Amino acid sequence: MNALPRYQQLKQQIIGQISRGELKPRDRVPSENELVGSAGVSRMTANRALRELNDEGYVERVAGVGTFVADLQSASHVLEVRNIADEIARRRHRHSATVITQKNERATDEIATSLRIDRGASVFHLLLVHRENDVPIQLEERYVVASFAPNCMQQDFCRQTPSAWLSAIAPLQEAEHKVRAAMPNDEIRKHLQLGDREPCLVVIRRTWSNGQPVSFARLYHPGSRFELTGHYTPPGIRKSTPEPAP
Amino acid sequence: MNALPRYQQLKQQIIGQISRGELKPRDRVPSENELVGSAGVSRMTANRALRELNDEGYVERVAGVGTFVADLQSASHVLEVRNIADEIARRRHRHSATVITQKNERATDEIATSLRIDRGASVFHLLLVHRENDVPIQLEERYVVASFAPNCMQQDFCRQTPSAWLSAIAPLQEAEHKVRAAMPNDEIRKHLQLGDREPCLVVIRRTWSNGQPVSFARLYHPGSRFELTGHYTPPGIRKSTPEPAP
DNA sequence: TAGTGGTCTAGACCACAAA
DNA sequence: TTGTGGTCTAGACCACTAG
Known part of the structure; x- marks a missing residue:
């Protein structure tokens, strides 16, 4: 006893x-x-x-x-951001994807800054639509540091999601997220089959491996068909949340 | 060394x-x-x-x-949802608020269901605009179970935010969040001074105290002026994530 | 100088699994 | 029986802070 x-x-x-x-x-x-x-x-x-x-x-x-x-004051609530394929699987729905763009490019200023590489350095650029039971649910625009992306042109991202592929080749250690609401441009609206006045929930994700930014992604979701379902508050309070970068 | x-x-x-x-x-x-x-x-x-x-x-x-x-599989990324006043304070900006509605009402079906009370039961209804350096940044629509809200009509919510007031009277133990993108109606657009095609980031929050739902809130943010700056992934994976309710 | 937390050691006893 | 993790002890040295 x-x-x-x-x-x-x-x-x-x-x-x-x-x-x-x-x-x-x-x-x-x-x-x-x-x-x-x-x-x-x-x-x-x-x-x-x-x-x-x-x-x-x-x-x-x-x-x-x-x-x-500790003065606990603002118990910081947390919200989970799941991998889209997992999210769909969790709902016992069927996931499918279509690759729109899959090529190597020179990094623009914005991408270079986000990934901490030189402007014009080689990055792997990916654009694909994820579907839940054949309904478009996410447009994924992703950039991966080329040196971390071996065989990227041989990958079939309809079968293995970029997220799964990435975590297989470079185990992610840190991630940074931003969530916004924005109106889509015409291209995004077309790919997601959105109405004229339908906004997008945009998740911007940057992932790190071994202290190096590896991937930068913008994930567009139809406002009418998608929500981030966060949950619960742990009893303990999270302390400092150091940023991976200044 | x-x-x-x-x-x-x-x-x-x-x-x-x-x-x-x-x-x-x-x-x-x-x-x-x-x-x-x-x-x-x-x-x-x-x-x-x-x-x-x-x-x-x-x-x-x-x-x-x-x-x-461990087989880590789906490392669930987390995102923080801060109290708006704290968020503003963290940016060293000035927070102000204006109360639009502050009264007791009968619960609608939707509110009654969310708060697990009878339809028509008394709820405290609050509508207020939060400003960051005088710019509207959040429209807070909140419903509180009346029995948890003593002196609610005497409170000056321009001075103490509903969130702070709530955590003072009923220490929150669990919370549930949903995040969506949506177009605002005319009233919301007016209060937040939004452009015609500007979407809102909507946070829906339900808080619990002593196993009882206490508060239900819809928080509307201008898509152009607000983002949930979530962050980082703890290296560790969260194990169980029990839901507060079925 | 005295007290604090941060770390480390070389033992020890226990409940439990597998062989 | 052997090895495992889970816990606990009574010391120890260190860097740091405060009076």
Whole structure:
């Protein structure tokens, strides 16, 4: 009947004090050494409890100073951005795709800046339409740093999505997203079969591998047929969210 | 020039092997005791490295069996949805708001369903415009379960945002988001001072407290002036993502 | 100088899996 | 029985901060 490990008990105890208001934001939390005395645990155990509370956003620790209750204020809600093929599969619908453009190009200023390469450097350019049960649901415009894209011209992106292909050749470590609403131009409207006054939900995604930008994509979705269904809030608060780049 | 702590070096080494493909999903990762021998660290240090890799989703550990590379498959990217006032403050701009509607109403079918209350039950209805340096940036249409909204008519929502007020009276535990692109109706267009062909980025948010839906909000943003600047992917994969409700 | 967190060690006991 | 992860201990050294 030995319930929780000691470090978990310690965590629960401190979380309880915070949620009951006995410990308020910016209040001092007992130091590791104090917990050694008061809770009768070793310092490593106290350290693990406080370190995990820090990782989970309940407290903030400053070496040489102490441990303090975090002011949680803006619990940052999160929203998931799924791969379109996965999203469709999750709905048990059928995914299909048509390649419109598949070629190597010279990087424009915008693309070069986004991918941190020289203007005019070689990039792989891809344009394709994703369909859900034969209805266009996403126009994917993607640029990949050429050196990361071996055999890119031999790939059949109707069978393997660019996203799946990329994660196979360069395991992504970081990603950056922007979501906008915008009116499509005529070409996009045509490919997505949009009405005249129908806006697009645009997801702009940049992915990184080994500290290097690898891919830049603009994903256009019909406003009437697509939504980002985010969800839930974790109890712990996320802390700093360092940008991969300045 | 003592670079990284040993457990971090160990983590990097293993992450490197995974990302270079030397270790593939479901492959066995050296056990703690093996790392004690091969890496020349103590078992606690090896344990911390593997434990953190587990927390971050790189590997999966099974007591009594071993540690294995996780099959990461669909790394779900996340996107942050910030409180508008915080977002503006973060940009060091000035936030202001104007209340358009503030009254108690009977719940419509849609609102009643969203908030899990009876049709015709009393709800607090709020409509206000948020401005960033005097430029309209968000139209907030919010409904709050009346029993959760004491003194709602006495509140001055120009001074305290509904979001801040809510989190003060009912600490939110879960939230659900949807993001869409849509054309605004005339009233919304007027309040946000939109052009004729300018779409809106619409965030629909439902918040929960103590297992009860508390608030339902539609947040309209000018497509030309607003984007959800989501970011980064945690290296770790989120494991379970339980839905707050069926 | 004293206290803090950050790290590391070399032991230890346990429950559990597989052989 | 052997090996695994899960936990815990009682020390230790370090860099940093504050008084």
